[in-house]
Amino acid sequence: MSSWRERVESRIVSAVQRRLGVELVKDLGEVDDQDVQAIARLYRILDRKPVYAAALNHIVSAVEQHYTGPSLKPLTGCLISSLLHETGMAFQARGFTEEAKECDRLAAALAPGGPDHVILSLLSAISSQQELHLLTPLTVDAVLRALLHETSRSGRRIRRAGILISVAYAAHTTGNIERLGAAVEALSHVATTPGAAALATYYHSRHLIATGDMEAALTAETQFKQQAEAVTARDKDYKQVEFIRSSFRTTSSAMARASAAVRAEDYVGAAHWYERSGEELPAGPMRAAMCVLAESARVLGDLLSSVDAVRAALSRLRAGDAFAARSTLDLELVLTGMLMRTVDLYEAADQKPGRAPDAEAMLVAEVADLLGEVRGGAAVGHPKQRDAYRSDALADLTLLKLLSRTPRPVAPSEVAGRLPDHHVVWVVFSGARIGEHVLTVVTLRPSAPYPLVRRTSVSMADGKALAQCSDEESEEAPEEALRHVRSLVFADLDPAASAPRILLVPDNATWSMPWSELAPPHSSDVTLTRSAGATLxxxxxxxxxxxxxxxxxxxxxxxxxxxxxxxxxxxxxxxxxxxxxxxxxxxxxxxxxxxxxxxxxxxxxxxxxxxxxxxxxxxxxxxxxxxxxxxxxxxxxxxxxxxxxxxxxxxxxxxxxxxxxxxxxxxxxxxxxxxxxxxxxxxxxxxxxxxxxxxxxxxxxxxxxxxxxxxxxxxxxxxxxxxxxx
Known part of the structure; x- marks a missing residue:
């Protein structure tokens, strides 16, 4: 981190430490990373709205099961204290007074100094000495989540704006969009000085960029520059504001050039600079995120114009450990865009006289199955780890790690070789443009040399039938709707197959459908799977x-x-x-x-x-x-x-x-x-x-x-x- 960060944080930390006598966290490497990640998963339960009593009881039971021992690390104790206090507030809001008191009692025992002590410990955990980009996203998320909560109830000795600026900086530099938004919202209410107000506007612009609202982001950047001109050297946040202003005067950093290229719709340049930005980072979630953003730029710029280009993109995603970025970026959205470009290649090749689109069809099936891996297939089929499931919290964390594995795309030839008597059907429902949706069905059948790809623009009649055949409402679906959806999904099954065996790979939108009813009546069995790779x-x-x-x-x-x-x-x-x-x-x-x-x-x-x-x-x-x-x-x-x-x-x-x-x-x-x-x-x-x-x-x-x-x-x-x- 930059020198101004070190000076500012040192000033905040040392001033309050003298008054509160807080034992600061010097090295996150001393903390049980698995514990911190498990705590972060409990925080995620609190973030879901509405919060139910069963969820709150789950949090308390997990804490009592694992985190009531006498030898907790300072950071772990602070996180648990904050988690319990917030859980107690949720209990109180639901009218469970006794449960709320028990949470508060446990929280006070873990952090007797109150929120100010907790804040200083947590702040030191995201200080300049910590390399946050090397940590797992959930670890950083837990610290930021607790800081946001504790700051909301801190005393007058803590300068809320300064703490929230540190949280916003840490969230921005680790790609945590959710916490960045929360920090910006809180900062906007306590930014009473010109410098703090300018920084609130700047981080608001970063949040807008992260959520894809580029026009509003540019407006916010212009507002920041105007506010920054009024910040004098006497302002507590002058150095931070000046550092950011200087970054706007130069485009020397790879990230700055990538952002500028995106604004200019120069996707070739954006992909290049995102990759350069990743090269400047050590291996970890942020480097993986840069890899995904680079491929996203290529998708947006229609740069994947051949089978070789798409295969090269898949190789880069594997080499960049792209699945490590699943908690910070929408990987499924990027891969869906890649699938649509690949289907474009298939349809173009299929229209050429005398040209069989076998290579393109094989690639469509590979990308479709990789999408299935993102949606959960990656968690299946790995050796069970010893003691990995010894508690609810650790079992949940182990599943997250399995979901984050970077898989090897499975070739259709391998699927056909391992499941020679199966029809494998991938189903993807996606939006191509605003107001337009498509249903893409890829069918690998035993009698065909390559998969068959069918992309259908969803009409009003198609959409109505799909809606009638979704979830519990499907129990009342008319036979006409079932026949309609059956024709959309199973049109390419081998007509000569007397009793086809079907392996279905539906996406999230089509997962909960009455597949036992939708499958052709003469099929001998119907199996759902997240990905063909998971089945293999x-x-x-x-x-x-x-x-x-x-x-x-x-x-x-x-x-x-x-x-x-x-x-x-x-x-x-x-x-x-x-x-x-x-x-x-x-x-x-x-x-x-x-x-x-x-x-x-x-x-x-x-x-x-x-x-x-x-x-x-x-x-x-x-x-x-x-x-x-x-x-x-x-x-x-x-x-x-x-x-x-x-x-x-x-x-x-x-x-x-x-x-x-x-x-x-x-x-x-x-x-x-x-x-x-x-x-x-x-x-x-x-x-x-x-x-x-x-x-x-x-x-x-x-x-x-x-x-x-x-x-x-x-x-x-x-x-x-x-x-x-x-």
Missing amino acids: RSRRATRVGPKRVIGIFDEQGLRGSRKEARALEELAEQGHIHFTRVHSLPELDNALANGSYDVLTISVHGTADDGVEYRMLLPDKPSSPAALLHLALPPTVVLGCCWSAKSPDTPDTTAAALSCLAAGASQVIGGLWAIDDEMAGELLTRTYDGHLRHGLPLAQAFRAAHLALPRDDRPAAAGLAFMGHP
Whole structure:
């Protein structure tokens, strides 16, 4: 960082330290980085609105489970104290007075000096001596999140504007758009001096650039320059303002030149200077972000004009560890733009007489699957780490790290070689321009030499049919809408295939659709996956002899659960399976740890939108998906629970079904929405009969069970989906 930063922070820190006697954080390297990241994930739960009581209880239980020991590092203690205080405020707002008092008591015990002490410790953690760009984004995010909260309740001894300027600087230089916006908002209310007001305007312009509003950003920059002229040397923030003014007078830095090139719509120059900016940074999230921004400029400038150009872009993204930037940039948006350019190349080649667009088609499928990896496929198929899931907080953090892996794009030839009897269908719904949407479907079928690509501009009729076939509303979809969407998605299946096996890779917009109903009736099985690469990395579920099944059921509240349990008991009595019933999470944990099982079935209520991605209402207590990940999961997991297979709400979270696959399960059945209890029980009972009694592979037994239901009952059963390795 620059010298003015060192002088200003030294002045702020030393002046208050003398009065408060704060023990400052000298080196973030001494802090348990995994702990800090886990704390940051708990902060993310608080950031979701509205905040539900279940989410607040999850935060407190995680803290009590791991962070009440006597040997916490100063920074960890400060972060936990701030987290608990903010959680207490949320409890108080909901009327839970006793819970709020308990949070405040724990927070005071961890940081007895109050917010001023906490602020100084946290401020030193983002001081000039710390190389923030080397740290994980979640670590920096946790510190900034806590600083923003503590500053809002600090005493008069702390100059709020100075602290918020430091937060804005740290957020800007680490690409944390969310915290930058919060710091700018807070700073605008306390910037009472000309210098602070000018800096508030400057960081507001940086936030506008980060969110893509270039016209407003240029206006704010002009305003900053006017305000800066009125800042005199007596102003506390004069040196910061002058340093920034000097940066506008020169374009010597690579980042400044990249910004100027973007404003001038010189995307060739922007890509070059973003890459140069990345070269000036050490390996880490910010360097990865520069790599992504460079490729984004090439997409915006239509510079990916050949197959070789797109492949070179993919190579640069891999070499630049682009997935490390997933928490700071919208990787899916950049890759979707790259996919659209690649489809342009396919369509242009397909129109040339005598020219087969095989190379372009192969590339379209690769990029489509890479998009699937971004959406969650990257988390699946890696060896389970020792002790990685020993707590809810660490399990959640491990999943985030798995999501951030940079995968190797999978060639369609490899997919065809490993799944020779499958039709693989990638589905991407995207906006091409303002007011225009397209549905891109890529179909790899066993009989074709290369994938078939179909891009459809979505008409009013298309959009209406897609909406009618989405989520729980699809249970009321007319047959005409189902036929319409079926024709859009499955038009390129091999017409000669008598019983095609289908591997579907839908995007987030098309994930929660009634695929069991939409698939052609003659298909033998339908499997959902986040990416073909994830499926290839997953293990097969195989075992000779009667399978060992273990289950936990809510027979008091769910009639379908009772039916499912009775069906498994009958199969056990007839000698087809070995069946064990448990009634609580600890009992399930103990059984799995001390025995070998093939199938785990959980038939309980599931709940969404309670502030945590997903909660299973087990008989003993509610549980998050992370609780399942502590277990020695068998190859097959059946989650007869609402929302257990829904699409995740944010890019850095997973739902329960995907979490089970990431933790080592091979196959998962889960609910895409609020499924009908009795119909789910009937469907799973028929599935167990085909799989456990008659020996059908689970995917085929599940498909046959759905098709065997009465026609009027099938829409209500389509909320259950099969995921994983077919």
